[in-house]
Amino acid sequence: MNSQSLSRGSASIRPFALSLSVAARAALKHQQPCCLWLTGLSGSGKSTLANALEVQLNEQGRHTFVLDGDNLRTGLCNDLGMSDAARKENIRRIGEVARLMVDAGLIVIVSAISPFSADRATAKALFGPGQFFEVYISTPFDVCARRDPKGLYRAALDGRIKAFTGLDSPYEAPLAADCEINTDEVELADAVGHILAALFKK
Template sequence: MNKPLLAAVEQPQIRPYALSLSCASRAALKQQKPCCLWLTGLSGAGKSTLANLLELRLNQLGRHTFILDGDNVRHGLCSDLGMSAEARKENIRRMAEVARLMVDAGLLVIVSAISPFRADRETARALFEPGEFLEVYISTAFATCAERDPKGLYQAALAGQIKDFTGLDSPYEAPLQADCEIDTARVGVEQATARLLQLLLEK
C-alpha cells in the first residue's frame, strides 16, 4: 500500500531569503551555461545508459554535471513514495525541484526518469528560465523495451506481479514537442550520445 503524501501547508512566516551570490555568478565560476536535460521514456528505453555516457563525455570536456536517475532517487529522496499516479506526480515534483536547485548552482543536470505524465513534465519545465530546460524523448517502443527487459520488470508486469506498470496498465504520455527524440532501437548508443552532446553545446 502506498504511504500517504503530505498535503502542502501554507506557512506565511516562511519567506525565501534573498541570497547575495547570483545564479549567473555561480555559472560564470564554472564557465558554463547551466541547464536541465530531461530524458523521458519507457523503462528499458535506454535513458540511464545515455545519461551515464553523456555525463562521462561532458566530464571529459571539463563540464560540471550531475545525474538525477529515477531509480537512484527512489532509494533516498523518494523512498517513501509508491507507484500510484499521485505518488508519481510527487516523485517528479521532487526531482524537478532538486534539478532546479542544481541548475541554480551552475550545473548541467541530466534527469533520467520515466516521468510518464505530460502535465508533470510541463510543471517541471515551468520551474526553469527559458532555455534552461531541454526535454528529450527516448521513444523506444514498448515491444523493444519488453524484449530487453534489463531488470525483469516487463516479465513480472506481464505476469500480473507488478501493477500500474507504465506502458501496460498505466499510461505513458509522449511529449508533443520534445527538443530531441531518439529511438535507441534505430540509433546506436554512441550516435545518440553525440546527438545529446551537440544539443547541449548548441543551447
C-alpha cells in the same frame, strides 16, 4: 504547526534572498547551467544514455550531475509508491532538486520515466528560459519488453506488477521534445553526439 502551515504558500515562510547570483555561480564553472530531462519507458535506455552523456560532458570539462529515477527512489523518494499521486510527487521532487542544482551552476541530467505530460510541464516551469531541454527516448514498448533488464516487463505481463507504465498505466509521450532518440536505431555514441549537438545549438 501542521504540515499545511509549512506549505510553499504559507505566510510563515519567506525565502531568503541570497547575495550570490545564479550567473555568478555559473561563471565560476565557465558554463551555462541547464537541465537535460530524459523521459521514456522503463528499459528504453535512459540511464545508460544519461551516464554516457555525463561522461562525455565531464571529458569536455563541464560540471555535471545525474539524477536517476531509480537511484532517487532508494533515498529521497523511498517513501513513495507507484500510484498516480506518488508518481506526481516523485517528479515534483526530482524537478525541485534539479532546479537547485542548476541554480548551483551545474548541467543536470535527469533520467526518469516521468510518464505524465502535466508533471513534465510543471518541472519545466521551474526553470528559466533555455534552461530545460527535454529528450524523448522513444524506444518502442516491444523493444523495452524484449530487453527487460530488471525483469519488470515479465512480472507486469504475468500480473505480478500492477499499474506498469506502458501496459496498464499510461505513458504520455512528449509532443514537442527538444530532441528524440530511439535507442533501438541509434548507437550509444551517436545518440550522445546527437543530443549534445542539439543542446549546444539551442
